[in-house]
Amino acid sequence: MPWLSGTDPALSLLRARSAEQEPTTEALGAIRADLGLDAGPLGLLGQWAAGLVRGDLGTSWVSGTDVLPSVTAGLRVSLALMAAALLIALLVGSALAAPTLIRQRGTSGAAAAMVAALPEFLLSTLLLIGVGVWLGWLPTSGWTGPAHLVLPALALGIPAGGLLGRLVADALPAVMEERWVELWRGAGVGRGRIAAAALRRVLPPLVPQFGMVSVGLTGGAVAVETVFAIPGLGRTALGAAKSQDLPLLQGSVLALLALGLVVGALSAVLRRRLLGPALRDAALTLPAAHPVRVPPAVPVALAAVLVGVIGWGLLRDPYAIDTAARLTAPSPGHPLGTDALGRDVLARLGHGAASTVGTAAAVCLLSYVVGLALGFLPNVAAGLSDIANALPPVIAGILVAAATGPGAGGAALAVALIFWPPLAAHAAALAQEVRASGFLPAQRAIGAGPLWILTRHVLPSVAGPVARHAVLRLPSIALALASLGFLGLGAQPPSPEWGLLLDESADYVERAPSAALAPAVALALLAALAVSLSARGDGRTTGPVHERKKVSPIAV
Template sequence: MRAGVTRAAALTLVVAAVGLLPWLSGRDPALTVLRARSAEQEATAEALAAIRADLGLDAGALALLGRWASALIRGDLGTSWVSGTDVLPSVVAGLQVSLGLMGAAFAVALPVAAALVAPVLVRGRGTSGAVAAMLAAVPEFLLATLLLIVGGVWLGWFPTAGWHGPAHLVLPAMALGVPAGGLLGRLVADALPAVLDERWVELWRGAGVSPARVAAAALRRVLPPLVPQFGMVVVGLTGGAVAVETIFAVPGIGRTALGAAKSQDLPLLQGAVLALLVLGLAVGALAALVRRRLLGPGLRDAGLTLPAPRPVRVGPAVPLVLAAGLLVLIGWGLLRDPYTVDTAARLAPPDLAHPLGTDGLGRDVLARLGHGAAATVGTAAAVCALSFALAMVLGFAPSIAVGTSDIANALPPVIVGILVAAAAGPGTGGAALAVALISWPALAAHAAALVQEVRASGFLLAQRAIGAGPGWVLVRHVLPSVAGPVARHAVLRLPGIALALASLGFLGLGAQPPAPEWGLLLDESRAYVERAPWAALAPALALAALAALAVSLAAYTSYVTSASYSSSASRSPVRRRTRKAADAH
C-alpha cells in the first residue's frame, strides 16, 4: 500500500514538473516567445508584458499549472510557442512515427533473441552469454553511428537520413533492435538452464515427450516472471529512439522532444515528454496484464519466480585487458593539448604526429579522447557517490525506495536529460543531475532489500535479547552488511553512468563545445564522417571498449560472488556476523 502511494506521489511530482516547465526554466518564457515570433523586435518591457498577458504567464505558477492540467484533461496540449500551431497534431504525428520505428525494431530484436536462446534449448546450456551481454550493453547512439558509417557511408547500401520508405527504416531499426534483442535473449537464456534442470523436465523426457514440447513448456515457464523486464526493454527503446531518430533525421516523438528542448518551445516539449511517459507507463501496465494471463488463475495470486541463473564463467583477464587499454589511451592523450587548433592539419588521417588523426578544427583526437575520458569518468564517479549516499539513507524506507524506483524505470536518462536541459540549460552539471535522478532509485531498492533481509535474520534477534541497543545493532551489523554490496553495485554501474553521460553529450544536452567529452566528440565528427571517418571511429571504439568493460566487470564480479557463496555457505556476510556476535557474547 505504501509503495503504491509512493508511486502515485512520484508520478504526480513528475507530471507537475512537466506542467511547471515554463516557471522552472531559467529563461524568461515571454522572451523565448518574442524571439520565436520576431527575432528583430526589441525586447521592451511593454512587449514582454503583452506576451505574458497573452499566454497567461503573469498569473503565477500554481494558476499556470492548474490551467495546464485542466486543458490536459480536455485533450488540449496548448499551442507551440515557435510555430503557433496546436501541439497535439505534432505529438500524435511524431508518436506514430516512433511507434512504427519501435515495431520495426522489435521485428529485428526477436530473431536476434531467438538466435541467442536456441543453443540453450538444444544443448541445455548457453554458449552465447557473453555475446548477448555485449549486444545488450552497446548504446543505441553508438551502434547507430557505426551503422551510419559502415552501412550508409562506406558500403552505401542504405540511405543515411530521412523517412520516405522501407529502405530508410533498416538502419534505425537495426540500431534499436540489436541491443534490445541482445537484452531479451540474455534474460531468457540466463533463466532457461536452471528451468531445464527442474524435476518436471526430467520426468517429461523420461516419459518420451518430444523435445519441441519440452522446449515450449520451458519457455512458458520462463516467460511470466520475465514479462515485466520485457516491458522495461520497450521503455528503453523510447529513450534510445531519441538518439537514433536524431542521427537518421527520423521525425519521431523523441526527435520532436529534443528539438523543442533546444528551441525552448515548452508547450511542444511538455506534450512530447508526456507522450513518452504515458507510453512507458502503458507498456508497464500491458506487461503486468500479460503476466497475469500467462500465469493463469491458479498462480495469479501466488506469482511465479525463477531459479537463480547460472553465472557465466569469466576470468579476470578480460576486464583487466580492457581497463589497461583504456588507461593507456587516456594517459597517452592526457600528455597532449586538446585545445590547440591547427587549421592546416584539418581532418588529417592518423600518422606519427597525430596517432588518431585530427578533427574539423585540426585538434588532436587522441588528446581530446584522453582529456574527455578524465572529465567523463570523474563526473560519473561523483554521480555514483551521490547515488550511493542517497541509497544508504533511503534504504531504511523501503516503500519510498521501491515506489520511486518504479517511476524512475519508466524515465530513460535521455528524457530526464531533456527536462533538466529545458529547466537549467545544457551542460555537464545538468547531465550529471539527470543521470543521478534515475541512478539512485535502483541502488536504494537494493539497499532496502538488504536492510529487510538483515533485520529479519536470527542473529539480530539474539543481539536484542542480550540487551544490544538499536544504535549498536545499526552501526555494527546492519550498516556493514548493507554498505558493502550496495557500494559494489554502485561501482559496477560506473561504466554505464559514463555511457549515459556520453549519450547526453552526444545529443547536445551535456558538456558544451569546446569541451573534449566523448559523446560530444562523436556528435561533432558526424558533420564530416564521409571525409574523415577516423574522427568518429576513435570515440566510437573507445565507447565500445567502455561498454565491454562494464559487461565483463559485471560478469566477473557475479561469477566470483556466486562461486564464493556456493563453495561455502558460511561465507555469507550475515552468517559471518552471526558467528562474530556469538563469539563476542
C-alpha cells in the first residue's frame, strides 16, 4: 500500500526512528539496504509469506525486534479485555431486553439504540473524567491488575450491550405476535415458559449478529486501549500504522483476522446447536422488527442546541493564543474555558464543526454516489458490501493510514470505503421494486427505450429516497471521522476538528476537565441526533413515485 500511494517507506521509517535526522540520500539508502526495501513490495511480501509458513512474522522495521512476541503479548491483553467487555455486553443487553421479555409486548427500544450509538472513544473519555478523575474510584491508565480492567471493559462493553439488547428487543415483539404464542396462551401456558420459548426462538437468527458484535469489539478496542494506555493488540496496530511499521502491522491484522474467523466459526456452531437437527438446514428468519419511535421534536431540539453552540463559537477566534490564560475554567470571557495554549474552547468547538461536519458531508455525498451506482449492479456489489460491512471504521483508518499516512484526506477515504453498503442495498431494493412495477411494460409498449426508462422513471424513483437515507447517516459519518481524529489518524493540529480536540484535552483532563467535556458533550449530542434521525427514517421511505406505495424497511 505505501508503494501504491507513492510514499517512500524509507522516508517514513526515518521520521519514525528519529524526527531530527535529515533525510539525506545516504541515510535513506542505509535504511533501504538494512531492511531490503530495494526488493520492492512483491519481493518483501514473498519473503514475509515464506516466513509465515515457518511461524515467523518478520522483524519490526522500527524497533528491530521479532514481531511474533509483540503480537502474542498484545493479543493476550486484548483477549482478556474483550472477554470482560463481552460479559458486560451480555449483562447490559439482558437488562435492556428484559422489559420486553417480561411484558411480552413491543417497546420503543430507544434506550438500547442510544446506548448502542455511544462511540467507544467518547464513552472512554467520559468514564475517565467522571469515574477516574473526579471520583477517583478506579485507575485511569496502565495494565497491572484487575482494577485497571474495569473502566476499559465498561467503555467497550456498554455500546456492544446496547446493540445486543436492541437486536433482541426489536425481534421479540414480532415473535410474540406469532401464532404459536397465541395457542400457548389459550392453553394456559405460563408467562415464564412462553418467555423462555420466545427467547430460544429469537436467538438462532441473531447468533451471527452476536458474532459480528464480538468481532466489532476489536475496532472499539483500538480507541479504548489508547485512552487507558493498555498494551493490547489494537494499540499495537495503531502505533505500527502511524510509523508505517509494515511487518508489525501485518502481524497485528493477521491476528485480528484469525480472531474473526474463530468467532465466526463458534457462532456457526452455536447456531446449529440452538436450531437442533430438525431445523438445522432451514432458513429460519425473523419477521421485520418494529422501528424505534422518537418524537419529532427530539431531533429538532438536538439540532437546535448544536447549531446554537456552533454559531456562538463561529463568532470567536479559534487560533488566538494567550499563554497567560492557559487551562482556565469557564468564565464570561471564555464560556467553555481555554486549552493548554490559552485558545478559546468555544471558538475551537464552533469552527471545528466546519471541519467535522463539512468533511462528513463530502463523505456522505461520495458514499451516496457510490451506493447509488452499485445499487444498480447488485451482483458486483455483493462481495464488496460484505467486506465493507465487516470492517470497523478504525481498522479501515489504520489500513489507509499505513498507505497514505495520518491526515484528514485518509480518514475521509477510510470512512467512505465502509459507509456505502447500506445505501447500495437500499438503492438495489428500490430499483428492483420499480422494475417490477406495472407501468414499465406500458412504457416499453409505446416505444420508450431503455435509456429513457432509466433516466425518466427508474433513477428518479431511486435517487430521492436514497438521498434522504444518506442525509440521515450524516451524524454517524461525522462520529466515525471524529473517532479517527481522536486516534491521530484524521485531521492534524492545529485543526479544531472535534475528535482531535478531545484527544488534545485528554492530556490535561485532571487540570481542565471542562476543555475535554465540551467536545465530549458535542459528540454525545451528535450521537443522539444520529439515533433520532435513524429512528425517524426507519420504514418511512416511499416507493416509486408513480405508485406511492411503501417498501420494506431498510435497516439504517
